[in-house]
Amino acid sequence: MNISNQIIGKAQDLFFKYGLKSITMDDLARELGISKKTLYASFNNKQEIINIITVKLIEEHEQNCEKIEREADDAIQEVLIYINSLKSIFQQFNYKVIFEMKRYYSESWEIFKNYKNEFLTKRIKNNLNRGIKEGLYRNNINVEIISKLRIEQMQIASNATLFPSSNFNKKEVSRELFLQVLYGMSTIKGHYLINKYLEVNEA
Amino acid sequence: MNISNQIIGKAQDLFFKYGLKSITMDDLARELGISKKTLYASFNNKQEIINIITVKLIEEHEQNCEKIEREADDAIQEVLIYINSLKSIFQQFNYKVIFEMKRYYSESWEIFKNYKNEFLTKRIKNNLNRGIKEGLYRNNINVEIISKLRIEQMQIASNATLFPSSNFNKKEVSRELFLQVLYGMSTIKGHYLINKYLEVNEA
């Protein structure tokens, strides 16, 4: 593995664990056992490293979504598989990282925001329209509103004010919210299908 | 009508229309056609006025909720009636007012936050448990998580970044989100009932 990839990998680990600001370029070099000189031979600056990680995660997420879309039998299964694959960027991009990115690394934030607004929204709308066509989602839902809700919902689980990690398990909250939104979009036919997939038996 | 009530009424109008900071005590006196001396004869300070309005709205909202709870035949009808009565505090307490309250009038903010955390949460949990008991809400929902979602959902509609008033009608967004969450909590039996109340016909 080449040096650039090693740096990116280690940086990603550290940034997610401790935040973007807390990890200095000195820290990063020390952790890698290399000098700052070598670090700066590969990358022009810290912002560039953060940009690259952002793009890398987005691309991974994008490919993951496309794969799931292709393999799922229907819109509901698509969402259910996605929930289970949830080591997603939204899990990793926790509130602290998002906050610091917004404030100090606006280039990366723009990349991320752009992704959310364009690709992700497109992906979600795709799923909504697929579900409506399949008769699994209510045909009277307002796609513009519900797609925004779905994007928002993904981040609510990471909101530590609302769901402090002392009282809530993030993975569980995330799953609960996903299912709640999924049921909310569904027709009765869709509702039956979710129950079948989840092996839930309503009295 | 006595002078104090007149002042509170006018203040409420102006604060909701223009924000808490924008309306000065001079503005308020001028609008009322009274002097500041008279104004300060009734109230000690601006904070007090804002506190009183906050408490007043909360009490009105509280009574409204209790009335609906009593009159509704079931948990779902309770929510549907509530949606229709939605000239609620959450509609009026828009983001700007909330923001200013948090920042400049922390006393009122504490009152409001306290209300949200205690009374409103209790009310929502009541409805959740009622619905579960009636077999209308899924019995596998996590009440702690979903009650927080319901409180959050009420404010999302007022989020101008997410739903700019240029593109979205606040009342419509609010209604859409409420219904989405209601469907999401419901069992198939509940789902049928919502459709009956709303006269929706799923193909």
Place this chain on the structure above:
DNA sequence: AAAAAACTTTTTTAGTTCTTATAGTTTTTA
């Protein structure tokens, strides 16, 4: 050739002062 260390520059933060707006009080006027 690359790590380590030393260095310079830039950015961030914390603390200070200055200004302005307005809350709240007092005086004047009708």
Place this chain on the structure above:
DNA sequence: TAAAAACTATAAGAACTAAAAAAGTTTTTT
């Protein structure tokens, strides 16, 4: 007697400064 006007005190915000930290560069050492 209460409105209008004039006044004072206060608190938020802007602008500035100093200190600290960290980014980024260069030099020294192994």
